[in-house]
Amino acid sequence: MEIKKTSLYQLHQNNKAKFVEFAGYQMPIQYSEGIVEEHKFTRNHSGIFDVSHMGQLFIYGDENLIEDLEKIFPLNLKDLQLNHSKYSFLMNDEAGIYDDLIVTKIAKGFLIILNAACKDNDFIILSKLLNNKYKMVLDENRSLIAIQGPKSVEILKDIIIGVEELSFMTGNWFLFEQQKIYITRSGYTGEDGFEISLPNNQVEKFTKKLIEKGAKLIGLGARDTLRLEAGLCLYGHELDKDKTPVEANLKWAISKERVSKGNFIGSDIINKQLNDGVSKIRVGIKPEGRVIAREKTKIFNQSDLYIGEITSGTFGPSVNGPVAMGYVENEFSKKDTKVFLEVRGKKHPANICGLPFYKKSYVKGANK
Amino acid sequence: MSEVKYSKEHEWIKLEGDVATIGITKHATEMLGDIVFTELPEKGSSVEKDGTAGVVESTKAASDVYTPVSGEVVDTNQTIVDDPSKINEDPEGAAWFFKLKMKDMSEMDTLMNKEEYDKFAKESAS
Numbered sequence: 001m002e003i004k005k006t007s008l009y010q011l012h013q014n015n016k017a018k019f020v021e022f023a024g025y026q027m028p029i030q031y032s033e034g035i036v037e038e039h040k041f042t043r044n045h046s047g048i049f050d051v052s053h054m055g056q057l058f059i060y061g062d063e064n065l066i067e068d069l070e071k072i073f074p075l076n077l078k079d080l081q082l083n084h085s086k087y088s089f090l091m092n093d094e095a096g097i098y099d100d101l102i103v104t105k106i107a108k109g110f111l112i113i114l115n116a117a118c119k120d121n122d123f124i125i126l127s128k129l130l131n132n133k134y135k136m137v138l139d140e141n142r143s144l145i146a147i148q149g150p151k152s153v154e155i156l157k158d159i160i161i162g163v164e165e166l167s168f169m170t171g172n173w174f175l176f177e178q179q180k181i182y183i184t185r186s187g188y189t190g191e192d193g194f195e196i197s198l199p200n201n202q203v204e205k206f207t208k209k210l211i212e213k214g215a216k217l218i219g220l221g222a223r224d225t226l227r228l229e230a231g232l233c234l235y236g237h238e239l240d241k242d243k244t245p246v247e248a249n250l251k252w253a254i255s256k257e258r259v260s261k262g263n264f265i266g267s268d269i270i271n272k273q274l275n276d277g278v279s280k281i282r283v284g285i286k287p288e289g290r291v292i293a294r295e296k297t298k299i300f301n302q303s304d305l306y307i308g309e310i311t312s313g314t315f316g317p318s319v320n321g322p323v324a325m326g327y328v329e330n331e332f333s334k335k336d337t338k339v340f341l342e343v344r345g346k347k348h349p350a351n352i353c354g355l356p357f358y359k360k361s362y363v364k365g366a367n368k
Numbered sequence: 369m370s371e372v373k374y375s376k377e378h379e380w381i382k383l384e385g386d387v388a389t390i391g392i393t394k395h396a397t398e399m400l401g402d403i404v405f406t407e408l409p410e411k412g413s414s415v416e417k418d419g420t421a422g423v424v425e426s427t428k429a430a431s432d433v434y435t436p437v438s439g440e441v442v443d444t445n446q447t448i449v450d451d452p453s454k455i456n457e458d459p460e461g462a463a464w465f466f467k468l469k470m471k472d473m474s475e476m477d478t479l480m481n482k483e484e485y486d487k488f489a490k491e492s493a494s
Contacts (some may be wrong), residue, residue: 033428036402036453223399290449292405292425303401315404315427322405344407344423 007200008207009142015066015217022220023054023116026315030219038222039317045357046139046151048210052143055119056197057126060109060132069110072129073103074245074264076255080105085169085184087253090122093242095266095273098125104171105185107135111182112143113195115235129265143203147215148193148226155213156183156194159206159283162192176206189223190230190358223344228317228323231284231355237295237311238282238325246273247327249282280308281333284355285324285341291348292322293341300340300347307332316357323357324350325331373476377438378419380460383476390438391464392424395489402428402472403455408444408466415441417475422461422465424455437475439468448455 004025011017019338023316028050030038041047042180043058066077073088081084085104089097089365099118104111114122123138130136148154171184178198187193211217217316224234233239239248245268246254249275258264259271287293297310313324324341331338335354340347372382378396382389397403405425415421415435417480422433444466448454470476481490 030401031427034456036404038429078411221427257403290452292406292430295431315425317427 002117002256003167004053006050007203008050008052008145010071011207012050012217017219018216020220023053024146027114027339028217028219030221033216035219035221035225036317038216039216039225041216041223042149042191042218043088043151043318046149046155046193046210046215047148047189047221047290048215049146049148049218049220049224050143050207051146051195052203053116054144055112055114055116055122056139056142056144057112057114057119058137058139059112059130059134060111060136065109065130065134065254066067068130068256069103072266073128074254074258074267075103076257077103077105077110082107082256083171084170087250089245089250089253090118090125091244091266092241093266093269095246095269096241097221097235097239097243097245097248098122098241100233100250102184102186106182111197114285118235138144141200142195142197143200144195145203145207146193146195147210148187148189148191148218149215150192151214152191152193153323155210155215155241155356158213159209166194169352176202181206184330188230188232189226190232190356191226194266205293224312225314225317228314228325229318229356229358231325232332232355233282233325234312242280243282243327244269244271244273247278277330279330280327281330282311282325282327282350283333284352284353284357285313285326285339286353286357287324287341287348287350289348290322291341293343293350297324297326297329300327300342300344302338304340304347307339309313318358324356328352371481373436373479374403374488375434375479376488377434377436377455378489379434379436381476381479383470386470386473387442388436388439388468389464389470390421390437390466392433392459393485393489393491396434397459398490399493400429400431403452403475405431406429406448406452406455406465408449409435409441411441411444413441415439424452424492426445433465433470435466436479437470439467440470441466442469443467 166185181198308328309327316323407423421435
């Protein structure tokens, strides 16, 4: 299969990106300054991420669509206001996660942002579940970029007047050179920021304007260290078909009202797990020394018994030390539980810790 | 005059008497990216040519460090363990990894000189 390129490929190349294949796309892993500098720049200033490989699924329909989508997602979509977004999951009957996604209510339907590696499969599953009753467009003509970090609002409002009015997890249509672009105040770095959906033929021009105003391109490498410090899950690592939202410690994303009524895919298992508890659960793990425990590192308790595995682990530049997430047996999931991580044959002490590793600074409401 | 030689695993080795100082090349650090963790062999331990003698980790991945010659570890550079970013700053100078008392001086002959290594590094990068 041919490797796909985003509309910003040339700009990445001009900025000396190192590329890596990710979900069938040639994506920048880092630029010349390197992951640590890019990470810090995002935390202190403003970073631009090309996330055009992610799926932008538009589904159009009326009240029937809302009803049908509520049979799929554990969300209270009837009460979701126009231009408001919610984090959710596409699950199987066992509540295993096919994908984690963001659902936004737009006029006449919904915009759903999907993971790149899952989007084609999601489309097939959703088409089947909705019996092809609604117009569904997995839009390849639009790009998606994120601008993240404390200076992002100042930079973006210079180009698009009014974005500063958006509060966290809401969006709206704006005009950029007579074309409609959709901006939400959201992101996946633990910083204040925006995601911008715009036509492929405008994305390079738009990105260059952000760069002129002082933002910098940031690669997938720093995106990973940023989201991990923020305690956010990455599909294929913390989340997959064999894990449920309750096991992933994401029950906050499941509507309580919907759970009590059931009748969505996976609701039986979700209900059971919420009532009876789970055997394994996602936790944050902080190694005591400097050693980095990567994905698949085995976790042991103080009696040297195997209790779980790391799903993501790296060096956190803002934490200035190693950070990790993983799944452990429920009884060892309490904060400050001492565990041991087997790295290159040696067991290294670590502690179960709360998430995030790095404190979020999302903007809850617009500054008035 | 001390001679610097290079291995295909991107280590450099500088010989003074029968003591060899070993580190990783600038080219290696450029491939690895930001180094955030280092593990060195223990002082007094013996290492065999082409065997693993440490680890460097970038934000992306862990890589083994090999020793290009055999010998006994007589010194290690604690400063790069305390601050691994020093390796990116001065890989072929202050950020040496360990010193060996060499067992077999003829092992030096199997390694590349600067010109040969630069050519090798350029080819292996493309």
